[in-house]
Amino acid sequence: MSPEQFRKEGKKIIDWIADYYEQIEDYPVLSQVKPGDILNSLPDAAPQQGESIDDMIKDLDEKIMPGITHWQSPNFFAYFNANTSFPSILGDLVSSGLGVQGMLWATSPAATEVETRVLDWLADMMDMPEQFRSTSSGGGVIQDTASTAALTAIIAARERVTGFKTNEDGLDKKLVAYVSSQTHSSVEKGIKIAGIGRANLRLIDVDENCSMRTDLLEQQIKEDRANGLIPFFVCGTIGTTSSTAIDPLPEIGRISKQEKCWFHIDAASLGTAMLCPEFRHLADGVELADSYSFNPHKWMFTNFDCNVFWVANRSELINTFSILPEYLRNKATESGEVFDYRDWHIQLGRRFRALKLWFVIRHYGVEGLQHLIHEHVRLAKAFENRVNDSEDFEVVVPTTMNLVCFRHKSDDAFNLKLMNTINEAGKIFFTHTKINGQVVLRMNIGQTHSEEKHVNNAWKIIQETAKTLE
Numbered sequence: 379m380s381p382e383q384f385r386k387e388g389k390k391i392i393d394w395i396a397d398y399y400e401q402i403e404d405y406p407v408l409s410q411v412k413p414g415d416i417l418n419s420l421p422d423a424a425p426q427q428g429e430s431i432d433d434m435i436k437d438l439d440e441k442i443m444p445g446i447t448h449w450q451s452p453n454f455f456a457y458f459n460a461n462t463s464f465p466s467i468l469g470d471l472v473s474s475g476l477g478v479q480g481m482l483w484a485t486s487p488a489a490t491e492v493e494t495r496v497l498d499w500l501a502d503m504m505d506m507p508e509q510f511r512s513t514s515s516g517g518g519v520i521q522d523t524a525s526t527a528a529l530t531a532i533i534a535a536r537e538r539v540t541g542f543k544t545n546e547d548g549l550d551k552k553l554v555a556y557v558s559s560q561t562h563s564s565v566e567k568g569i570k571i572a573g574i575g576r577a578n579l580r581l582i583d584v585d586e587n588c589s590m591r592t593d594l595l596e597q598q599i600k601e602d603r604a605n606g607l608i609p610f611f612v613c614g615t616i617g618t619t620s621s622t623a624i625d626p627l628p629e630i631g632r633i634s635k636q637e638k639c640w641f642h643i644d645a646a647s648l649g650t651a652m653l654c655p656e657f658r659h660l661a662d663g664v665e666l667a668d669s670y671s672f673n674p675h676k677w678m679f680t681n682f683d684c685n686v687f688w689v690a691n692r693s694e695l696i697n698t699f700s701i702l703p704e705y706l707r708n709k710a711t712e713s714g715e716v717f718d719y720r721d722w723h724i725q726l727g728r729r730f731r732a733l734k735l736w737f738v739i740r741h742y743g744v745e746g747l748q749h750l751i752h753e754h755v756r757l758a759k760a761f762e763n764r765v766n767d768s769e770d771f772e773v774v775v776p777t778t779m780n781l782v783c784f785r786h787k788s789d790d791a792f793n794l795k796l797m798n799t800i801n802e803a804g805k806i807f808f809t810h811t812k813i814n815g816q817v818v819l820r821m822n823i824g825q826t827h828s829e830e831k832h833v834n835n836a837w838k839i840i841q842e843t844a845k846t847l848e
């Protein structure tokens with residue numbers, strides 16, 4: 379394809395995406411296909427001769443779209459946000475167009491330096507403690523996901539506690555990690571991958587707000603030490619996946635410092651809220667953390683994948699992940715004046731992901747981002763009020779941010795039937811969880827284009843459908 383053809387075909391694709399967003403509300407939010415439908419609609423073998431972009435667009439419309447669940451629909455209230463925005467899509471397109479590898483400063487200096495600047499901006503925008511900035515002892519780096527960020531933190535914690543020896547000698551000590559029973563499963567996965575073993579992960583019980591009980595944390599750490607084990611890692615969460623519970627971070631931080639454990643904070647979903655000064659108290663205790671991560675690819679209008687991961691002391695990270703094969707040796711690295719981000723995470727190669735974040739922040743500005751977050755929280759509160767005012771439904775845990783956990787006052791089977799009936803009809807899509815053994819419906823409000831009318835309509839559908847099923 380020549381640049382001229384690319385220009386022509388590229389415009390068709392941009393038009394196709396813009397048309398999609400104009401028509402997005404006409405699609406059933408939850409894909410209605412059955413397993414194998416899409417697979418069976420595709421040819422068994424790859425084409426021998428090249429095909430036209432027009433043919434591909436036709437197949438996108440006819441074969442692919444039926445199998446899409448529309449995460450970007452304003453009527454999508456399921457799971458958690460994974461929102462995007464036009465500036466983010468454009469930033470990502472530029473990154474694809476440039477196609478650079480940003481593994482070392484030397485392999486494309488702008489890829490490193492834009493990332494450094496944007497993550498320092500973000501630290502300022504969220505009023506994070508000084509140590510997380512590149513101009514201080516720490517700094518931020520973009521990872522693909524919160525799962526990878528947690529694994530990175532676990533491995534760095536493992537190295538720190540073993541004097542940076544495990545990478546060379548293997549793990550011969552009994553290290554123990556602590557999370558709450560509500561912590562995201564990605565941390566358990568990280569513990570398994572890092573060779574700590576599931577048997578050495580303690581799931582600390584939670585209180586009535588689903589927040590970690592620090593009395594039990596302290597007690598468990600003491601017990602483990604008495605048994606000759608080595609506590610090394612504690613994870614606290616701002617916004618658990620089930621119910622947006624907040625762990626008592628100042629107390630977890632105090633215990634972690636006292637016990638010389640690495641303290642990681644997972645704010646995957648809610649981290650974006652720290653853009654707004656009135657929500658920053660949720661992150662109190664971050665000053666005690668060794669690492670902190672959140673996902674702009676959830677609530678900050680930046681398309682997947684984009685996790686931001688900050689450490690208070692970058693040398694611990696670099697000591698853990700640095701490796702320099704001969705073919706990557708270069709003057710800039712040897713000068714020590716530059717960051718080589720491949721030393722800040724697991725993989726070597728890296729895309730220019732900072733561009734989409736740079737586009738998003740510059741397009742909306744801090745105030746524009748704050749406005750959207752306020753609006754989502756306001757809509758969630760309004761939805762909660764309606765549930766409280768209704769005779770048939772109840773709120774299960776008070777709404778702290780943009781997730782409303784509620785249920786119909788009848789039994790679990792009715793709630794599941796209600797949810798499935800609504801989701802199959804395709805007008806809106808929402809999901810459920812279990813809290814204290816009971817089915818709870820989750821209304822997560824945070825899609826880039828969700829407005830009051832969409833939330834009102836969702837409540838109307840839920841109420842009307844419940845009446846037809848009673």
Ligand code: PLP
Nearest residue numbers: 458523524525562564619646647
């Ligand atoms: N942590 C929390 C609190 C989450 O809610 C999620 C995803 O929902 C994750 C971690 C995992 O995120 P990722 O898909 O970026 O690994």
